[in-house]
Amino acid sequence: MTIHTDYEDDGQALVLYIQGFFDYSLHKEFRQAYKGVEGIRRYIIDLSETEYMDSSALGMLLLLREFASDQGSEVVLRNCSREVRKILEVANFQRLFQIEAQA
Amino acid sequence: MGERAAGGPPTFLIVDDELVNAMLLEAIVGARGFHVITAADGEAAVARFQEQPVDMVLMDIMLPKLDGYEATRRIKAMDPEGFVPVIFVTAITDEQRLAQCIEAGGEDFVTKPISRVQLNAKIDAWLRTRALYRTVTAQRDALGSHQERLEREQETAERIVARASASEALEAPGVWYYYRPAAILSGDILLAARRPTGSLLLLIGDFTGHGIGAAAGVPGTAHIFYERTARGAHPAELLDAINASLADTLPADMFLAAALVELDLHGGRLGVWNAGMPPVWLIRSDGVAATFPSVDLPLGVVWDGARGRRQLAYEALPTGAWLYACSDGIVEAADPEGNLFGVAGVEAVLTGSPPGAGFERLLAEVGRFRGGQEQLDDATLVAVDLDRLLTEGGLQDHGVGMVESWQSELVLDAATLSHANPVPPIINLLSELGALEADRQSLYLVVAELFNNALDHGLLQLDSRLKYSDEGFEAYYRERARALASLEAGEIRLRVHLDGQASTGRGVVIEVADSGPGFDYNAAPDDAAGDRLPAGRGLRLVRALCEEVTFFPPGNRVRVRYTSGGG
Known part of the structure; x- marks a missing residue:
């Protein structure tokens, strides 16, 4: 599995760890990872093990954001490497997401 | 001589100058089904013994020509290893002379008149002793030749391992190493090679166990290491390849704990990946500059996700x-009470020594600590004087300095496009041939976007607005897979040109052309509102990351220029 999940904050935060290539080949797995999980206040995308991401990954993040805001929840991008952070900033994602740099 | 082929009844040599006595003995022995030969004097006895195999001798003392003592001495001298028991059969009762029988090399004696029961009992006892002796001798010989074969095989294996793992790069100035197996063959592995970029790669590892079993994994691992490194593989790819090979070929309980170190002197950085080895240390005169502990599963344990x-x-x-790296054999060196030297012990020696003295001092301290105890595990230690490697390491002859300019073109036809993704190999090529690590992600994105645009919209004619909803996102990729599978004609050309002489930094020109009808590039959306849409972002990202983006009519060819550190 290139995506694995975990819970934080007594089950109110869902963490998705994305390994390797974050691109369209993950879209099913990515969607399944957050759909159908109840009572989540924060969706945390952990990018510490992400090698590369392309624009379809950004598209998937936006779909998650839409899904989360329908439920009144937020999306946090965590442990971005400098390179990934640069891509997110070029796409102006800091306006849409809370972005946390590498721990 | 004196030896009898296995099987068949034992042969007795009966030596007596009096015919009646000889006949009596022959009758007793013959009744048991044993084979009998006779001699009437000492010389004849020695001659008979020389002529044919004999299992036991019944010897008289008083004999013509050569007495029983002397005949026995000669027989024993002829076959010192054979162990043919000699039992004296004599009328003499003088204890002194009986004792001489044993001194002459005889095993036992019986006195006349002969008691059939007593003689048979002695014969049986000595036949049993002889059988036992022969079994032990045969086992000793088998063990000896087995040992000899094992040693020969170990030496052959040692030569194979030494040949496979010999690292010229270990002889670089500034590199010191110590490599000491516990047995002839070591399960420790120490490999070094230069990447085409000039970086020095060091792999220090420890296969489970030691001796011949542990060494079995060494040649394959060394082969992959040298071959992939020479071909310019990224270290991450190299580790994946070794892992896959070991997971494939080794039994489940065998694996390789390893640390891979990349000394990228041009890039002014050093990288470490440590899985199951003691920490890798960076030491300066003011103490520990950095430690790299084990962070991953050893190689060959699991298949990769x-x-x-x-x-x-x-x-x-x-x-x-x-830089210091070592195997378990150093950290787990034990003193006579069984206490371990320990990671803290190693660190204390390294930080307590002047820079550069740590290598010798650590080996001396570990030796002293062991206090004459045998070294139980393979031990390896490597130290690198980074300043010296940088100034004398001959790096100017390697890699980046020499990469000034190159270009490569890839033409993919419909059949290839349906199952191959050219983006990762292109990125590997770029990073091996001079593109900076810090640009990898951005370059990946640029190449991936341009390629996907050419494929999705140029050749497959898909509409990315489909991706605006969750369902649409899936529908889009379903449609893409379907269209790709039925793609029969068309091609995509990818040209990559690295210009190492660009005055403002290293430039990469990427050109992608497809055989589709083209699109209206002037109408491509470029407004901030598009940021919130899940699609149509690719091209705007490319524009943001690249210095120049040029489309050529009729809109099926695009050329971009990416500058290192740009965007």
Whole structure:
């Protein structure tokens, strides 16, 4: 599995760890990872093990954001490497997401 | 002589000059079904013994020509290893002379008149002793030749391992190493090679166990290491390849704990990936500059979930620093009470020594600590004087300095496009041939976007607005897979040109052309509102990351220029 999940904050935060290539080949797995999980206040995308991401990954993040805001929840991008952070900033994602740099 | 082929009844040599006595003995022995030969004097006895195999001798003392003592001495001298028991049969009762029988080399004696029961009992006892002796001798001989064969085989294996793992790069100035197996063959592995970029790669590892079993994994691992490194593989890819090979070929209980170190002197940084080895240390005169502990599962334990997962942790290269890495054999050296030297012990010696003295001092301290105890595990230690390697390491002859300009073109036809993704190999090529690590992600995105645009919209004519909803996102990729599978004609050309002489930094020109009808590039959306849409972002990202983006009519060819550190 290139995506694995975990819970934080007594089950109110869902963490998705994305390994390797974050691109369209993950879209099913990515969607399944957050759909159908109840009572989540924060969706945390952990990018510490992400090698590369392309624009379809950004598209998937936006779909998650839409899904989360329908439920009144937020999306946090965590442990971005400098390179990934640069891509997110070029796409102006800091306006849409809370972005946390590498721990 | 004196030896009898296995099987068949034992042969007795009966020596007596009196015919009646000889006949009596022959009758007793013959009744048991044993084979009998006779001699009437000492000389004849020695001659008979020489002529044919004999299992036991019944010897008279008083004999013509040569007495029984002397005949026995000669028989024993002829066959010192054979162990043919000699039992004296004599009328003499003088204890002194009986004792002489044993001194002459005889095993036992019986006195006349002969008691059939007593003689048979002695014969049986000595036949049993002889059988036992022969079994032990045969086992000793078998063990000896087995040992000899094992040693020969170990020496052959040792030569194979030594040949496979010999690292010329270990002889670089500034590199010190110590490599001491516990048996002839070591399960420790120490490999070094230069990447085409000039970086020095060091692999220090420890296969489970030691001796011949542990060494079995060494040649294959060394082969992959040298071959992939020479071909310019990224260290992460190299580790994946070794892992896959070991997971494939080794039994489940065998694996390789390893640390891979990349000394990227041009890039001014050092990377370490450590899985199951003692920490790798960077030491300066003021103490520990950095430690790289084990962060991953050893190689060969599991099949990989994701490629490229094994990433080296990089640090800027400090000046005046030494790198130290060792195997368990150093950290777990034990004193006579069984206490271990320990990671803390190693660190104390390294930080307590002047820079550069740590290598010798650590080996001396570990030796003293062991206090004459045998070394139980293979032990390896490597130290690198980074300043010296940088100044004398001959790096100017390698890699980046020499990469000034190159270009490569890839033409993919419909059949290839349906199952191959050219983006990862292109990125590997770029990073091996001079593109900076810091640009990898951005270059990946640029190449991937341009390629996907050419494929999705140029050739497959898909509409990315489909991706605006969750369902649409899936529908889009379903449609893409369907269209790709039925793609029969068309091609995509990818041209990559690295210009190492660009005055403002290293430039990469990427050109992608497809055989589709083209699109209206002037109408491509470029407004901030598009940021919130899940699609149509690719091209705007490319524009943001690249210095120049040029489309050529009729809109099926695009050329971009990416500058290192740009965007």
